Amino acid sequence: MCGIVGLFLKNESLNPRLGAMLTDMLITMTDRGPDSAGIAIYGTPGADATTTAARLKLTVQSDTPDTAFAGLAGKLAEATGAPVDVRILDTHAVIELPAGARAAAEAFLDRHGLRIMGAGERMEIFKEVGLPRDVARRFGLRGMSGSHGIGHTRMATESAVTTLGAHPFSTGEDQCLVHNGSLSNHNQVRRRLAQKGFAPKTQNDTEVAACYISSRLAEGANLGEALEGTLSDLDGFFTFVVGTRNGFGVVRDPIACKPAVMAETDDYVAFASEYRAFADLPGIDAARVWEPEPATVYFWER
Amino acid sequence: MEVIDLATTGLRDLNATLQAAARERGNAAYTIENPRGAHALAVGLDGPLDVTVKGSTGYYCAGMNKAASIRVTGSAGPGVAENMMSGTVTIEGDASQYAGATGRGGLLVIKGNASSRCGISMKGIDIVVHGSIGHMAAFMAQRGNLVVLGDAGDALGDSIYEAQLFVRGRVASLGADCEEKEMRPEHLDLLRDLLARAGADARPEEFRRYGSARRLYNFHIDHADAY
Numbered sequence: 001m002c003g004i005v006g007l008f009l010k011n012e013s014l015n016p017r018l019g020a021m022l023t024d025m026l027i028t029m030t031d032r033g034p035d036s037a038g039i040a041i042y043g044t045p046g047a048d049a050t051t052t053a054a055r056l057k058l059t060v061q062s063d064t065p066d067t068a069f070a071g072l073a074g075k076l077a078e079a080t081g082a083p084v085d086v087r088i089l090d091t092h093a094v095i096e097l098p099a100g101a102r103a104a105a106e107a108f109l110d111r112h113g114l115r116i117m118g119a120g121e122r123m124e125i126f127k128e129v130g131l132p133r134d135v136a137r138r139f140g141l142r143g144m145s146g147s148h149g150i151g152h153t154r155m156a157t158e159s160a161v162t163t164l165g166a167h168p169f170s171t172g173e174d175q176c177l178v179h180n181g182s183l184s185n186h187n188q189v190r191r192r193l194a195q196k197g198f199a200p201k202t203q204n205d206t207e208v209a210a211c212y213i214s215s216r217l218a219e220g221a222n223l224g225e226a227l228e229g230t231l232s233d234l235d236g237f238f239t240f241v242v243g244t245r246n247g248f249g250v251v252r253d254p255i256a257c258k259p260a261v262m263a264e265t266d267d268y269v270a271f272a273s274e275y276r277a278f279a280d281l282p283g284i285d286a287a288r289v290w291e292p293e294p295a296t297v298y299f300w301e302r
Numbered sequence: 303m304e305v306i307d308l309a310t311t312g313l314r315d316l317n318a319t320l321q322a323a324a325r326e327r328g329n330a331a332y333t334i335e336n337p338r339g340a341h342a343l344a345v346g347l348d349g350p351l352d353v354t355v356k357g358s359t360g361y362y363c364a365g366m367n368k369a370a371s372i373r374v375t376g377s378a379g380p381g382v383a384e385n386m387m388s389g390t391v392t393i394e395g396d397a398s399q400y401a402g403a404t405g406r407g408g409l410l411v412i413k414g415n416a417s418s419r420c421g422i423s424m425k426g427i428d429i430v431v432h433g434s435i436g437h438m439a440a441f442m443a444q445r446g447n448l449v450v451l452g453d454a455g456d457a458l459g460d461s462i463y464e465a466q467l468f469v470r471g472r473v474a475s476l477g478a479d480c481e482e483k484e485m486r487p488e489h490l491d492l493l494r495d496l497l498a499r500a501g502a503d504a505r506p507e508e509f510r511r512y513g514s515a516r517r518l519y520n521f522h523i524d525h526a527d528a529y
Binding site (some may be wrong): 279 | 339359377379395396398399437
């Protein structure tokens with residue numbers, strides 16, 4: 001089944017409340033997906049002390065965080081020769097470093113069995129197995145601020161209940177995707193993407209969709225065009241919600257069995273699998289609420 | 303008028319209260335506050351009762367309704383008024399997928415739009431949608447009337463049996479074995495009555511009628527292309 005939520009703030013004064021609003025939406029969707037939960041949140045870029053360039057954030061995950069994250073900042077600084085900050089949140093750590101140190105950092109992380117969940121100037125990504133309420137508490141999602149974010153509660157169908165099988169999937173810098181449904185041509189698309197250099201890391205069908213969108217964006221498509229492409233190139237049931245550095249998009253397959261509802265006010269655009277998730281949003285009684293049309297792309301960029 | 307607040311009353315208690323009141327046949331009036339998109343609100347009411355839900359509902363509101371009159375002031379989630387037997391269900395906002403599915407009787411009025419599969423497998427219900435409807439409406443519809451003041455999406459009336467479909471706006475496409483039909487005086491009378499009962503501001507003459515071409519009732523080798 002799965003539940004998906006998304007929130008794109010238009011009013012910056014709400015940014016400090018993004019985590020709290022998304023957490024409430026996510027927990028409301030628990031009975032659509034009780035086995036794992038995840039959230040991608042677009043916060044403030046890390047500023048580099050020496051240059052004006054934004055620093056890169058790498059979100060990594062470990063099954064043994066106590067040992068894997070011990071002294072990680074120092075070890076990474078030594079391995080990359082660059083200033084590194086590390087924030088540990090339960091099984092995840094957000095590493096901030098100059099973009100130029102990325103390759104050396106990834107090689108280090110790979111050697112030490114740390115999984116990279118996502119990378120970007122602004123995006124941080126947190127996902128784990130467990131009830132949404134517990135996952136949110138472990139990562140302190142409620143206290144996070146940001147401009148937009150997407151979340152997912154999972155009831156697995158196509159692959160195992162593992163951290164890596166949880167959503168959101170991130171397959172490009174500051175890009176992430178959540179999915180309700182199941183794809184039927186993902187093996188074929190996976191092979192095509194691998195040939196183009198966008199090979200998914202897992203056997204999960206949703207990651208194929210994320211890689212597909214990343215590949216289209218890399219080819220120069222805008223978010224709307226990349227989402228439009230899913231309608232012709234992906235087969236199966238899907239409602240996708242996608243986040244990029246400055247944007248937020250939604251598309252449903254033409255048959256549109258999977259539920260979806262959207263709400264818009266002057267302050268935000270919200271997406272959810274069910275209206276229930278909107279019940280606590282500010283000003284929802286006066287919001288424009290509608291069901292997104294099948295095979296129609298909706299996206300907002302700032 | 304009784305007021306039940308779902309912020310303080312559980313869903314099962316609410317439905318049990320409404321179902322008991324419906325069985326007493328006193329046509330009592332209830333207002334439900336804070337529905338917050340809850341599932342299965344005011345279901346299985348088996349007698350005359352006047353229920354107003356103030357706000358928006360989730361899956362399967364007003365399912366299996368018999369004789370009761372239920373009004374939702376917001377929008378309704380998937381499967382509203384599913385398998386309705388009689389009575390009236392009114393949605394002031396929009397309705398999601400498969401509104402009025404398998405309905406046997408009664409009147410479902412949707413003041414906004416209805417999305418996909420509205421009236422799927424309807425079996426005698428009357429549905430009046432003031433706005434537009436999505437794709438696959440009245441799929442395998444067997445009996446009853448679907449009236450749409452706006453537009454209809456793709457594959458209207460696919461594999462339809464004897465239900466009648468009236469659309470004022472544009473039909474994106476007709477489904478297999480659905481065709482436009484002549485509007486005769488008895489259809490105009492029927493439509494006039496339905497529009498009046500649904501509080502719809504439209505004239506019967508503005509509509510076109512669609513129904514079954516009756517070529518799919520039994521398999522016929524000459525029609526293999528249509529299957």
